[in-house]
Amino acid sequence: MNINPSHVYRTTVGSKAQEHRLNVIANNLANISTPGFKKDVPVFEGFIIKTTATHFAQGDMEYTGNRLNLALQGPGFFQIETPNGLRYTRNGSFTLSSEGRMVTLEGHPVLGGGVIPSNVSDLNISEEGVIYADGVEVGRLEMVEFEDVNVLIKEGYNNFKTRTEGITGQAAEETTVEQGYLERSNVNPVEMSVQLIDTVRTYEAFQKVILSFEEADQKSINEVGRLA
Numbered sequence: 001m002n003i004n005p006s007h008v009y010r011t012t013v014g015s016k017a018q019e020h021r022l023n024v025i026a027n028n029l030a031n032i033s034t035p036g037f038k039k040d041v042p043v044f045e046g047f048i049i050k051t052t053a054t055h056f057a058q059g060d061m062e063y064t065g066n067r068l069n070l071a072l073q074g075p076g077f078f079q080i081e082t083p084n085g086l087r088y089t090r091n092g093s094f095t096l097s098s099e100g101r102m103v104t105l106e107g108h109p110v111l112g113g114g115v116i117p118s119n120v121s122d123l124n125i126s127e128e129g130v131i132y133a134d135g136v137e138v139g140r141l142e143m144v145e146f147e148d149v150n151v152l153i154k155e156g157y158n159n160f161k162t163r164t165e166g167i168t169g170q171a172a173e174e175t176t177v178e179q180g181y182l183e184r185s186n187v188n189p190v191e192m193s194v195q196l197i198d199t200v201r202t203y204e205a206f207q208k209v210i211l212s213f214e215e216a217d218q219k220s221i222n223e224v225g226r227l228a
Helices: 005-030 189-227
Strands: 040-045 048-054 061-063 070-073 078-082 085-089 094-096 102-104 123-125 130-133 136-140 152-154 159-162 176-179 181-183
Touching (some): 005 048, 005 189, 048 152, 061 070, 123 176
Parallel strands (some): 070 181
Antiparallel strands (some): 040 048, 061 181, 070 176, 078 085, 085 159, 094 102, 123 130, 130 136, 152 159
């Protein structure tokens, strides 16, 4: 049996592409409950994955009643300060540090979060991101928007960074804050489940073809051995 090397190549690459697609889908499904999570989608060029793109579509709003839960309506991002520098997030699950600063659950300060007194009884955050503690302004969230969100890449903890240093966002003009809400992940569980099934079946089909190639190779080797 003569095996076309190009068929072997396409099958091997196709199998690896489906394996990568499977990992992307699994990660999307694992983050269904992660506030502000944006799903990833593999971009195919023929049977090869050219890149993995992040879809920044707005997620649904979920009411929590927590005054430190903030959801963004629009294309903007919260800015946070991390040990690695300035980062951007849509996850508004915030809390207060021991000093009264608004921080992420990982302890990273939220830019513009100000200092909120420990004895505050009425904490209100306006749609523009102005923070009022008992009627007194104590902070103003520094939200930003990007003309092209493709300059952003994921960097763990549901944070984003820019692909190139020096690129910064512009002050948000089309984004508002919803206090007491969290933006849900934009992953559609039904859609992802269908894609998962399709990917597994396609991957298995590639594996069967690869196995047939291996069996054909082994048969050829055995036949050559008998002739010798």
